[in-house]
Amino acid sequence: MQQAQYITALIDYIISSPTAFHAVASATRLLKQNGFTRLNEEKIWDRLPSGKYFVTRNDSSLIGFSLGGDNGPTSLQMIGAHTDSPCLKIKPNPVQENHNYLQLGVEVYGGALLGPWFDRELSLAGRVSWCDSEGALQSALVDFKRPIGIIPSLAIHLDREANEKRKINKQTDLVPIIGLNDDIQDGFQKILQKQVCTQYPDLDDPDITDHELFFYDANPPALTGLANEFITSGRLDNLLSCFAAVQALLVADPAENCLIILNDHEEVGSVSSCGAQGPFLRDILERLLPEVEKRQTALRSSLLISADNAHAVHPNFADKHDPRHLPQMNHGPVIKLNANQRYATNGRTAGRFRMLCRRAGVPVQEFVMRNDMACGSTIGPLTAAETGVDTVDVGIASLAMHSIRETAACTDCWYLYRVLQTFFNPGQQQ
Numbered sequence: 001m002q003q004a005q006y007i008t009a010l011i012d013y014i015i016s017s018p019t020a021f022h023a024v025a026s027a028t029r030l031l032k033q034n035g036f037t038r039l040n041e042e043k044i045w046d047r048l049p050s051g052k053y054f055v056t057r058n059d060s061s062l063i064g065f066s067l068g069g070d071n072g073p074t075s076l077q078m079i080g081a082h083t084d085s086p087c088l089k090i091k092p093n094p095v096q097e098n099h100n101y102l103q104l105g106v107e108v109y110g111g112a113l114l115g116p117w118f119d120r121e122l123s124l125a126g127r128v129s130w131c132d133s134e135g136a137l138q139s140a141l142v143d144f145k146r147p148i149g150i151i152p153s154l155a156i157h158l159d160r161e162a163n164e165k166r167k168i169n170k171q172t173d174l175v176p177i178i179g180l181n182d183d184i185q186d187g188f189q190k191i192l193q194k195q196v197c198t199q200y201p202d203l204d205d206p207d208i209t210d211h212e213l214f215f216y217d218a219n220p221p222a223l224t225g226l227a228n229e230f231i232t233s234g235r236l237d238n239l240l241s242c243f244a245a246v247q248a249l250l251v252a253d254p255a256e257n258c259l260i261i262l263n264d265h266e267e268v269g270s271v272s273s274c275g276a277q278g279p280f281l282r283d284i285l286e287r288l289l290p291e292v293e294k295r296q297t298a299l300r301s302s303l304l305i306s307a308d309n310a311h312a313v314h315p316n317f318a319d320k321h322d323p324r325h326l327p328q329m330n331h332g333p334v335i336k337l338n339a340n341q342r343y344a345t346n347g348r349t350a351g352r353f354r355m356l357c358r359r360a361g362v363p364v365q366e367f368v369m370r371n372d373m374a375c376g377s378t379i380g381p382l383t384a385a386e387t388g389v390d391t392v393d394v395g396i397a398s399l400a401m402h403s404i405r406e407t408a409a410c411t412d413c414w415y416l417y418r419v420l421q422t423f424f425n426p427g428q429q430q
Helices: 003-015 020-033 188-199 236-250 280-288 292-300 347-360 379-387 410-423
Strands: 051-057 061-067 077-082 087-098 101-109 122-131 137-143 177-180 207-217 222-224 230-233 258-263 303-307 334-336 365-367 390-395 397-399 406-409
Touching: 003 230, 003 236, 003 410, 020 051, 020 061, 020 122, 020 137, 020 236, 020 258, 061 236, 061 280, 077 236, 077 379, 077 410, 122 188, 137 188, 188 207, 230 410, 236 258, 236 303, 236 397, 236 406, 236 410, 258 280, 258 379, 280 292, 280 379, 303 347, 303 379, 303 410, 334 347, 347 390, 347 410, 379 390, 406 410
Parallel strands: 077 258, 077 303, 303 390, 334 365
Antiparallel strands: 051 061, 061 258, 087 101, 087 207, 101 177, 122 137, 122 207, 222 230, 230 406, 334 390, 397 406
16 A cells, blocks of 8 residues: 555545544444454353454444464554544533524533634534334434534624633533524434434334434545645544554454554543443453463563654744654654653653664654643553553644644654554564
């Protein structure tokens, strides 16, 4: 695969993944197309022979792995990323009717940069549930795939200080308009029912009981810059890394033991059954290596690359960075370090990642947060604490992280894939 082909495939993956549920569904399709067997956590697994497998939890987290031997792995090369992104989530009873506008109440999911959500064409996607004719709970993914909402800004004429003193009230200001009462005859449940039937024609008017729906930017990713050197899109944090991890697993050396973990709920703390602070990875590792001592031995000789976006130096706000740590775009993946363990990198794991970059022919950078600013975190420290595996936190340098539209450099996307591919192919010569 060449760089241009990779970027096109990345854009397709992002378009097909407006929510964490869809990100896992898109990854599932790629794995199935490449011979991976789906496993079910509700069933007992016999000792798995060498081969390619994956398992999902909550439809929003995924673990995929390839086993090179029939006696269980003696070590694992692992890559971790997260499927969720900051956004606006529909409330359980969202419908509001104000001055003939039909609006949907939302909660802010994660640490979203809220200003850019105004005046954007918004679409809606997620998971809906219903009871079938036999009383069993069913669910399916929905995606309107077109603009259906907008959060209009208040005109400058009505707020003369908007450019100097604007404050956003999450409860009252972030209420998307989806239409006019005069034009919409059906209630919200009926609208959802119609959408489900449109996407799944074989269903007969399912009675929707619950939903987990999220607004997203309806505009597709775009290549920008005079040389098309940038990719701008929603959810680059962290679909960039999810896609790179999946693609690396697809071409992993079949003689190696390789695993990817794509967790949901990183943006809200990772405390869930499918988050990095939950038992998902530990449960799967215990199934793969049921004997405690063998599992501990294998993990102590393993490495996890936690891939999550890093902050590129912003040309208008360079003083927000430590002056000796200024990640630049198209200068390679960024090793992220923090003395207070907000990142899991240590000297040895950083060294191992530098060696991988050297083998892949890829440049590498470092990032440390300023001492007078708070540092974010990743799934890296949480996964390391849960499993005891040596971990390095890395990511692609990006701008406007947690905005509805983020920016990264195309060559950096390719560089990350090259390094992860090298990680899963230790005997491959570059």
